[in-house]
Amino acid sequence: MSEDVFRAILRDIAEEAVPVNFADKAMSGAARRRAVLIGTAAVAVVALALGVTPLALASINPQHSGVPGGPGMASAGLGPSSSVRSTPSQSFRLPDPGASAYPTPGPSEKTP
Amino acid sequence: MNGEDQRRFREFVAARTPALMRTAYLLAGNQHDAEDLLQTALTRTATRISFIRHTDPEAYVRRVMYREQVSWWRRLARRRESLVYPLPERPTADPTTGTDLRVVVGEVLRQLTQRQRTVLVLRYFEDLAEAQVAELMGCSVGTVRSQTARAMARFRAVAPELGDMARRCTEVRR
Numbered sequence: 502m503s504e505d506v507f508r509a510i511l512r513d514i515a516e517e518a519v520p521v522n523f524a525d526k527a528m529s530g531a532a533r534r535r536a537v538l539i540g541t542a543a544v545a546v547v548a549l550a551l552g553v554t555p556l557a558l559a560s561i562n563p564q565h566s567g568v569p570g571g572p573g574m575a576s577a578g579l580g581p582s583s584s585v586r587s588t589p590s591q592s593f594r595l596p597d598p599g600a601s602a603y604p605t606p607g608p609s610e611k612t613p
Numbered sequence: 614m615n616g617e618d619q620r621r622f623r624e625f626v627a628a629r630t631p632a633l634m635r636t637a638y639l640l641a642g643n644q645h646d647a648e649d650l651l652q653t654a655l656t657r658t659a660t661r662i663s664f665i666r667h668t669d670p671e672a673y674v675r676r677v678m679y680r681e682q683v684s685w686w687r688r689l690a691r692r693r694e695s696l697v698y699p700l701p702e703r704p705t706a707d708p709t710t711g712t713d714l715r716v717v718v719g720e721v722l723r724q725l726t727q728r729q730r731t732v733l734v735l736r737y738f739e740d741l742a743e744a745q746v747a748e749l750m751g752c753s754v755g756t757v758r759s760q761t762a763r764a765m766a767r768f769r770a771v772a773p774e775l776g777d778m779a780r781r782c783t784e785v786r787r
Contacts, residue, residue: 504737506714507737508716508738508740509739510714510715510718510732511639511718511733511737511738511753512738513713513715514638514639514718514719514722515635515636515638515738516635517638517644518631518634518635518637518638518644519634519644520630520631520634521630521634521648522626522630523626523630523648523651523652523655524622524623524626524627524655526652526655526656526660527622527626527652527655527656527659528619528623528659529620529661530652530656531656531657531659531662534656534660536659542619558784577668603752
């Protein structure tokens with residue numbers, strides 16, 4: 502059996518198919534598919550907006566976000582800035598250069 | 614879809630459904646699956662008919678059918694539906710008569726994988742070159758060749774009386 506016979510057999514088998522008019526079904530299916538696509542896109546946009554809006558507001562005005570901010574963020578508020586001055590008692594003192602942290606033996610009484 | 618597009622789509626479906634149905638029947642293997650395949654392809658085409666105004670809608674429908682036939686999702690759905698497997702009967706037919714040959718070839722076609730059947734339909738029914746088949750199916754030319762060889766080997770294994778035809782098809786195409 503040659504290749505041509507195989508082609509003829511395939512054509513013969515294909516003739517068994519019964520054509521059905523799918524125009525109406527395809528068009529209604531396309532409308533349904535389009536509606537599903539639009540609905541899905543709308544839901545996605547709304548979900549994105551709901552997710553993004555609080556984050557955007559938080560980045561614009563951190564006081565409303567409820568997240569504790571750092572010292573730099575506190576001064577960015579509407580109230581007067583509270584500058585903190587360090588008092589001498591609170592300031593960090595460097596140790597004396599001559600003073601050692603370790604006890605050193607004092608001058609011996611026996612030595613002249 | 615506006616009125617003009619609807620009219621154009623209806624005319625196209627009315628004119629080309631018989632030819633498209635024949636291809637879908639060969640691809641799917643039975644009337645029910647062929648109708649399902651063609652309707653899926655036509656629905657997708659109707660969705661995009663406004664965008665394919667300047668091209669041939671039939672090429673678009675055929676491309677959707679070929680891709681859909683070998684798609685992973687469709688295979689998965691088909692596997693869920695096919696609860697009853699065909700009996701493992703080997704067709705015994707007299708190859709001297711055309712009717713018996715048709716029965717044997719039809720039975721072997723149904724036993725092939727979707728990919729193998731699609732390759733055979735595209736090459737021997739649609740008469741496309743290997744490169745065109747590869748482009749339509751979204752695979753390499755080597756894959757098309759290997760699928761053809763496997764399909765022909767299946768023909769030889771299931772129906773030895775078709776072995777000569779299978780050997781010739783493989784040789785001629787190479």
